[in-house]
Amino acid sequence: MTYLVTGATGGLGGYALRHLMTMVPANDIVALARSEGKAEALCALGVEVRIADYADRESLGKAFSGVDRMLFISGAPGNHRTEHTNVVEMAVQAGVSFIAYTSFAHADQVDNFLSADHQFTEGIIADSGVAHTFLRNNWYLENEMPLLTAAMASGELVTAAGDATVGWALKREYGEAAARVLAGGRDYPEVVELSGPATTYAQLGAALAEATGKDIAVRHLTGTNFSEALQAQGMPVQAAQGLLGVQQLIGSGDLEVTSDDFATVLGKPLTPLAQAVKEVLG
Structure with missing residues (x-):
């Protein structure tokens, strides 16, 4: 093979x-x-x-x-x-x-x-x-590094996604799941929804605080206010606008998935969020 x-x-x-x-x-x-x-x-x-x-x-x-x-x-x-x-x-x-x-x-x-x-x-x-x-x-936790880094510097995690949830997990976990399906050895369905637990940005902010021991506030913004807040934290305009597009996608609920497929494929639980945040921050 x-x-x-x-x-x-x-x-x-x-x-x-x-x-x-x-x-x-x-x-x-x-x-x-x-x-x-x-x-x-x-x-x-x-x-x-x-x-x-x-x-x-x-x-x-x-x-x-x-x-x-x-x-x-x-x-x-x-x-x-x-x-x-x-x-x-x-x-x-x-x-x-x-x-x-x-x-x-x-x-x-x-x-x-x-x-x-x-x-x-x-x-x-x-x-x-x-x-x-x-x-x-679903969404790599590593994708949130720009927001996490800005929050570390400012003490404030900004989001335009409201209370919408995301199924964050580490890229290495997605890689392991892919390898397991590729290797075979068991029957997998046509579709596996690889999503971590449904989590809000407020919960991500709490995980960031737990991982770093810092006080992190979560600030909910909309539209251009989100982009302007990131620019005020030192992010380039184009990057801030790109993140706004992603936040709007998330806010619409497109990453709200409830599935246990990920843990089933891995044969173990996903890394707890605070521990995963600590890992991506290095």
């Missing part, structure tokens, strides 16, 4: 690759990188490294040759649909028998600037006839 991990030089792919190495022999693993330069760090791990780009169908065809099971990590925003179509079509052509795809929380039930391309990709994978599992990842 040959297992391929795409995006192996990235954060999520790197975690998945290293967890997979504890589950199956290293000589059964193929790690995909976009360039020789990015592949250097992977070569020392003892796995086979192949070079391919989602935009280059010929390189994908060569990379997927002989692969049985593939972890397909979604590409960077920009040209998702064409590139993801390339991946799926070349996987089918190469005879890949199983695809685990990193999708978005409740991808088939929400409509936002992140979910649409995941809906599209889930559709083409389902239509391909290849056995698959959609790993519907």
Whole structure:
């Protein structure tokens, strides 16, 4: 059995690759990188490294040759649909028998600037006839680093998401879940909703206070007031506006998921939030 991990030089792919190495022999693993330069760090791990780009169908065809099971990590925003179509079509052509795809929380039930391309990709994978599992990842706790860092400096965690909840978990936990599904050994459903406990930003602020021993207030703002507050804390305008878009997505309830799939896949509870916050803060 040959297992391929795409995006192996990235954060999520790197975690998945290293967890997979504890589950199956290293000589059964193929790690995909976009360039020789990015592949250097992977070569020392003892796995086979192949070079391919989602935009280059010929390189994908060569990379997927002989692969049985593939972890397909979604590409960077920009040209998702064409590139993801390339991946799926070349996987089918190469005879890949199983695809685990990193999708978005409740991808088939929400409509936002992140979910649409995941809906599209889930559709083409389902239509391909290849056995698959959609790993519907909620939100990496690491994504909150800009807000957590600003809160550490100011003593105030600002949010425009109101009382909406998020299923935060650590990126390494998402990586481990992906590796477990890729390795197989048990039957997984077509969809696994990988979401941590439903948690508000007020609870995140309390976890930050617990993790650091600092007094952290949580300030609920709306619209431009949120962006202006971050700028006042020293954040660049473009970054603050980007975070506002995410906060509005969260505030609409698109990451409100209730599921025990994550702990079931891992076979253990997720890291408690305060401990996880401490970990991401280093």
